[in-house]
Amino acid sequence: MNAPGQAGCECDRYPDLANIPMGFDGDDEQFFATISEIARHGGSQWWLWLGACLVCHQAWQVAQDERIFDEYLLQRLDPTAAELIQTANLWPPNFLRFEDVLRELGKRSNFPNWFDLNDSPLVYTIRELMEANPALKLEDAAGLVGLNAVELGKLRLDGNSR
Numbered sequence: 001m002n003a004p005g006q007a008g009c010e011c012d013r014y015p016d017l018a019n020i021p022m023g024f025d026g027d028d029e030q031f032f033a034t035i036s037e038i039a040r041h042g043g044s045q046w047w048l049w050l051g052a053c054l055v056c057h058q059a060w061q062v063a064q065d066e067r068i069f070d071e072y073l074l075q076r077l078d079p080t081a082a083e084l085i086q087t088a089n090l091w092p093p094n095f096l097r098f099e100d101v102l103r104e105l106g107k108r109s110n111f112p113n114w115f116d117l118n119d120s121p122l123v124y125t126i127r128e129l130m131e132a133n134p135a136l137k138l139e140d141a142a143g144l145v146g147l148n149a150v151e152l153g154k155l156r157l158d159g160n161s162r
């Protein structure tokens, strides 16, 4: 665990696109200690918010996935992009679809092991992914949440299991 830098924030420690696991080694606590939420997307994009650093004023677009990976996905924003969010609710396209958030986290993180596939967020997450993007195939939606064909076969997708 690194002590905060001289500036007192961790913004310089991360690349422009980064992920931070939730509750792992305190990395998220350290980073978010100086990040204040200044806008939230609202609507159906429940995962998406805008933060700004209280120390260096850097703006970050934050996608918060508490369903599959338990990770934050961060994108550094320039002041113009941050202002567009605050004044016009115009967000960069990268994290607007949960599908894209999961796709990016899938490259960066490990899929969890579920004790019970049907007692997990998997069923409704797959449903929501396919509702949001009708062109998305079931197999592809399952792949985004880390399920192979055998696991997908065990999932009770048609029942009211939620």
Ligand SMILES: [Zn+2]
Pocket: 009, 010, 011, 012, 034, 053, 054, 055, 056, 057, 058
């Ligand atoms: Zn900072």
